[in-house]
Amino acid sequence: MARVKCPICNKTENILKAGLIRNKQRYNCKNCNYHFITDKKKKNKIPFFEKSDKQITMLDIARAAGVSITTVSRALNNRSDINVNTGRKIKELAVTMNYQPNILAQSLVNRTTHTLGVIIPSLETTIFSTMLSGIQEVAATAGYRVIICTSNEKHEREVANIQALMNNMIDGLLICHSIHTSTFEHLRVHMNKRIPIVQFYRVAVGLNVPQILAEDEAGAEAVTDYLIKKGSQKIAMLLGPKELSLTQNRLKGYQNALRKNKIKFDKNLLAHVDFSDESVYTSLDNWLSRFPELDAIISISDKSAAQIITKLKNKKINVPKKIRVVGFGNEFVGEMLDPKLTTFDTQTRHIGEESSRLLIEQIISGKRDIITKVVPGKLIIRDSA
Amino acid sequence: MARVKCPICNKTENILKAGLIRNKQRYNCKNCNYHFITDKKKKNKIPFFEKSDKQITMLDIARAAGVSITTVSRALNNRSDINVNTGRKIKELAVTMNYQPNILAQSLVNRTTHTLGVIIPSLETTIFSTMLSGIQEVAATAGYRVIICTSNEKHEREVANIQALMNNMIDGLLICHSIHTSTFEHLRVHMNKRIPIVQFYRVAVGLNVPQILAEDEAGAEAVTDYLIKKGSQKIAMLLGPKELSLTQNRLKGYQNALRKNKIKFDKNLLAHVDFSDESVYTSLDNWLSRFPELDAIISISDKSAAQIITKLKNKKINVPKKIRVVGFGNEFVGEMLDPKLTTFDTQTRHIGEESSRLLIEQIISGKRDIITKVVPGKLIIRDSA
DNA sequence: ATCGAAAACGTAGACGTTTTCGTTTCCGAT
DNA sequence: ATCGGAAACGAAAACGTCTACGTTTTCGAT
Structure with missing residues (x-):
């Protein structure tokens, strides 16, 4: 050997x-x-990178300036107890040496990362990407980075994402629950931590967490009311899973309008879908076979509304003459449809913006007020109803 | 006093x-x-949070187990030079004490954050959010976080975002250039650093950076070819700014098909838009007034195609009988249109996935091969052409 | 000149990991 | 019993920043 x-x-x-x-x-x-x-x-x-790749640190500046690291820190942070000339000199050096602070080290000491975590069910749905856009925009202008996680509507992934994000690295969490999330223990666990949480759009009812909501109740009421005014009597409604605040609120609004107009409520006119294409089509077929006198459908989203209209056209059912169709969300697709979609504009982008704003406010102020904010929307009347 | x-x-x-x-x-x-x-x-x-909020550290575990921090580290990282019993005990302790490693500290030492930066022009455009979805999905399964920045099609914001991201905190960068970016010094500066970069969809030509591209040339050629086969002779084309690879490639494909079919190229049939609604409408009006015999339009996106179709319908111009319209991208909206949109599916999601995959591969392997990959798409024939 | 306040700067941790370089303990073979 | 190698563990430095606590210097008022 x-x-x-x-x-x-x-x-x-x-x-x-x-x-x-x-x-x-x-x-x-x-x-x-x-x-x-x-x-x-x-x-x-x-090594595939040069030696010169090494980042300049405060120590390098300190040596170059002939002072201690502390003094460099003071200069760069514009502290008062430093000679103005020393300060200027150090700051100049920092620029010429192309110093970039190491954010990780800063975060480690300061225990703050200037990063927000966002958990969102999906990115391929217009409303979610629009909300995210609003979130990101407000965060960016406030100097916060945004880390996104998609749950793909899966509860387990939502739980895992929360864990991973809360674990470290974020100053605040924005969450829009997955459709299959009906228990909220995974959130409650983190509620009394230092890190603020804001729920948006789809929220857990009865959880002590600030919420930013769409105008679901008033919106649904306005839509239903409008349909009735137009002459509809048998109005079907597409809803999400029963646990969601969104579902409950829209249902409330719907019922309010019916009551106001003295129309009997029929729960068979409701359908709870999971946002899949099939579930929408099944519900539609079901209604058409059971309710020949059906004269209006309130969809859960503009996308579903588009699908419904397309399907009805295939079946030679006239929209809006025979059946009026209304969407929810005012997505881009609505204006491209034939007939153009009447819809309730939930101001999706504003929801994102407001959520972001509220979260950042709570991060900065340190307050944890349990605020619920409803972002007002408005009815957009076009041709489909 | x-x-x-x-x-x-x-x-x-x-x-x-x-x-x-x-x-x-x-x-x-x-x-x-x-x-x-x-x-x-x-x-x-x-303080609005409890003392108990303090995160458990390795030191706490070490004390509880009666060993040193080093041993705890070894146990948690499954190193070999540790007694299996000690290791098990420590790992059990870590679980019962609910230990969560501090990612910041880890990143600081390891000089790696498991975070990717993504710079994207916008989130409200379907194709971008779809690509982002693909990126995020692949990244998540590989254990990487994703930080997103939107440039909002502004060059300055792209530059600022690159700076901010490259500065620190990310292991790799994915970038889709803003439409107003024609100089690429801001990227070149970072190219020989340790951090790998991958460009996707909209790339800078002649920059030594890996690229993931849509099948623009072959796609445009296929589309044009198809239109000609169907009988079109005067085919207009909507393109982006001239600097973009996307524009150049699609133009090449278009010209290839014309040449193959012996149709004379007329540069007046091209329009370079900035993706704004107005620029699309202006181009359309311009064509209609100058080319009464116009019989086909290749749009730059499905969205623009939808707008064009709607506009043409308003003008009582039949699609596809008088003018055939083809989109690019295969977005959701295409299927909802009347007539349903014929379009070239660029496999947007795949582009995102491939970009993410390539970047992560380069991060892990340490190699910086300048790869250019074209994601194959396919022509989706529907009713508008 | 002297004294005290104020200004300016420095030292030595700390943040929570990982890693390098050691040492100590154990155990089987002689 | 002893010795060498392997296994198991630990001390300390490092990552780059911030900060609590000191010290030294400056300077105006007496």
Whole structure:
């Protein structure tokens, strides 16, 4: 067995094994008191970046300026107890040396990262990406970064994402629950922590967390009211899962309008969908077969409304003459449809903006007021109703 | 003048002023050798979170287990040189004590954050949010976080975002250039750094950075070819700014098809838009007035195609009989239109996924191969052409 | 000139990890 | 029993910043 040689003295006599490093045997030459690993691969590892890549640190500046790190820190943070000339000189040096503070180190000491976490069910749905856009915009102008996580409407992923985000790294959390989330223990666990949370759009009812909501109740009421005024009597409504605040509120608004107009409520005219294409089509088929006199449909989103209209056109059912169709959300697609979609504009972007604003406000102020804010929307009347 | 009292001995005799802290006067009692600040506000600052909020650290575990921090580290990282029992015990302790590693500290030492930066022109355009979705999905499964920045199609914001992201905190950068970006110095500056960059969808030509592209050339060629086969001769095309690779490639494909079919190229049939609604409408009006025999339009996106179709319908121009319209991107809206939109599916989501994959691969491998990958798309034939 | 306040600066942690370089303990073979 | 190698563990430095606590210097008032 070939003995190991010391790279210094080139002898094998005094070699001792000295522990493992990353599963590689480490040796020690007692003579030279030198530790080494016989790692052939190590030689190949040529760094692909220059030495010059090393970031300038405060220490470099301190040395260049002939002061201590503390003084550099004071200068760069515009503290008062520093000589103006020293301060200026250091700041100039920082610029010429192209100093960039290490955000990680700053975050580690300051215990704040200037980063918001956003958990959102999906990015491919217009309303969510629009809300995200609003969130990101407000955050960016306030100097906050945004980390996004998508739950893909899966409860487990929502839970995992919350864990991962709350774990560290974020100053605040914005969350829009997945459609399959009906228990909220995973959120409650984090509620009394330092990190503020804001729920938006889809919120957990009865949880002591600030909320930013769409005008679901008033919106649904306005829509229903409008349909009735136009002459509709049998109005079907597409809703989400029963646990969602969105579902409950829109239902309330719908019922309010019916009551006001003295129309009997029929729960068979409601359908709870999971936002999948099939569930929408199934509900539609179901209504059409059970209610020949159906004369209006309030959809849960503009996308579903578009699907419904397309399907009705296929079946040669006239929209709006035979059946009026109304959407919810005012997405881009509405204006491109034929007939153009009448819809309730929930001001999706504003919801994102407001959520972001509220969260940042709570981060900065340190207050944890349980605020519920409803972003007002408005009915957009076009051709489909 | 009321003299300052020492909070310890309650006397005023030995008080010395001792520097400033955050612009507040600090005092020192020479007798008690105690430093203090007369800060009335401090008392009100009741922390809104419990003491228990303090995160468990490795030190806590080490103490509980009666070992050193090093051993805890070894256990949690599954290193080999540790007794299996000790390791198990420590890992159990970590679980029961609900230990969560501090990612900031880890990142600081490891010089890696497991975070990707994404710069994207907008979030409210379907194709971008779809690409982002793909990016985020792949990143998440690979254990990477995603920070998003939107440039809102502004060059300055793109530059600022790159600076902010590259500065620190990210292991890799994904960038889709803003439409108003025609110089790329801001990117070149960062190219020889440690941090890998991948451009996607809209890329800078001639920059030594890996790229993931849509099948613009072949796609445009296929579309044009199809239109010609269907009988079109005067085919107009909506393009983006001339600097974009997207524009150049689609133009190439368009010309290829014309050449192949021996149709004369007329540059007046091209329009370069900035994606704004007006620019689309202006181009359309311009074509209609100058080319009465116009029989096909290749749009730059499905959205624009939708707008064009709607506009043409308003003008009572039949689509596809008089003018065929083809989109690009295969967004959701296409299927909802009347007539349903024929479009080239660029596989937007795949582009995002591939970009993310390539970037992560480069991060992990450490290689910086300048790869250009074109994601194949396919022509979706529906009713508008 | 002297003294004290104020200004200006420095030292030495701390933040929570990982890693390097050690040492100590254990154990089987002689 | 002893010795060498392996296994198991620890001390300390490092990552780059901030800050509590000191010290030194300056300077105006006496």
